[in-house]
């Protein structure tokens with residue numbers, strides 16, 4: 214039965230991940246391949262994947278818990294949002310037996326990664342406008358198109374690319390998903406120069422008549438949005454976990470500082486102008502986590518529709534809570550908030566990611582306005 218109180222099993226998973234992540238400090242922006250593999254050995258990366266394929270047989274509930282704790286320790290693994298959560302989920306729910314055998318064990322044990330590409334330069338938030346097109350040539354598929362802001366393509370063995378079939382070029386998106394191995398001919402990447410101090414880089418991709426075998430297609434070419442959202446809802450829950458972890462990390466650094474730093478008679482944390490915004494940040498993060506847990510529980514219980522609304526709300530709440538927590542943490546440290554030594558300033562840009570990706574704050578407000586509140590659309 215679903216309960217709002219965390220089970221003993223989840224509490225001990227939380228504690229174990231926290232200890233593990235704190236024992237593996239790393240400098241932001243440096244390669245985290247070693248940390249990824251160590252985490253995978255302990256079963257953390259594949260905790261949501263089926264046991265029959267080397268996973269932990271848990272769900273997005275457990276995977277989001279792992280990512281949140283890594284983030285709270287200052288050690289988040291961005292690719293967890295993509296490799297096990299989106300790609301692993303889509304393959305385990307819709308892949309063929311051969312695709313499952315091929316990919317799931319290595320995604321679970323961390324020896325291979327898969328990135329995910331939907332965003333396009335001319336479509337942006339309007340995914341219905343994507344033009345990456347797949348046409349048949351005999352039994353092969355030929356893919357043509359462009360993608361932008363795709364994370365971790367250089368460290369991934371393949372990218373799960375969202376395209377549309379040729380006869381569905383216009384109108385509402387009927388997406389189809391293809392596994393494109395990194396070194397496929399015609400599949401080029403260019404790193405985007407981001408103001409982000411992160412180990413995971415973003416890439417612009419071009420697919421120029423990329424020839425793929427029939428079995429590169431994951432799922433049914435007619436299954437449409439259902440299949441896509443099987444991956445996108447976990448992505449939203451995981452982005453919420455990423456944001457909550459980062460917010461908790463920033464808050465904890467600010468609390469340490471506010472307890473010690475004394476410029477009048479008492480530590481600065483005694484001044485309510487410092488204490489109250491930190492208390493508010495804590496409350497906002499807790500509330501966002503509650504919504505994230507609801508979304509994860511609904512998703513794991515098989516309620517894709519219910520999970521959709523909750524995952525959007527959780528991502529929204531977590532993104533906002535993260536941005537506010539980081540902002541207040543930086544402010545709490547005064548000038549030290551902007552030094553490299555204290556490491557909080559770079560979180561100002563990092564925290565904005567959760568407001569923009571994978572779906573922006575405004576697009577979530579649009580969703581809630583239309584889907585939940587029944588208001589008319591402006592676009």
Ligand SMILES: Cc1cc2nc3c(=O)[nH]c(=O)nc-3n(C[C@H](O)[C@H](O)[C@H](O)COP(=O)(O)OP(=O)(O)OC[C@H]3O[C@@H](n4cnc5c(N)ncnc54)[C@H](O)[C@@H]3O)c2cc1C
Pocket residue numbers: 295328329330331332333336337338339361362363364365409415566569570571572573574575576579592
């Ligand atoms: C660090 C990072 C990593 C990423 N990783 C990936 C990845 O791995 N894979 C992937 O596919 N994508 C990835 N993305 C892309 C991300 O999902 C997009 O940036 C996001 O969906 C927004 O699209 P856009 O940047 O084109 O903004 P746009 O769609 O151009 O939006 C610009 C602004 O206009 C607003 N806006 C747009 N339409 C409306 C409307 N109807 N009503 C109100 N406001 C509106 C938006 O909210 C936003 O503020 C990543 C992005 C970042 C920053």
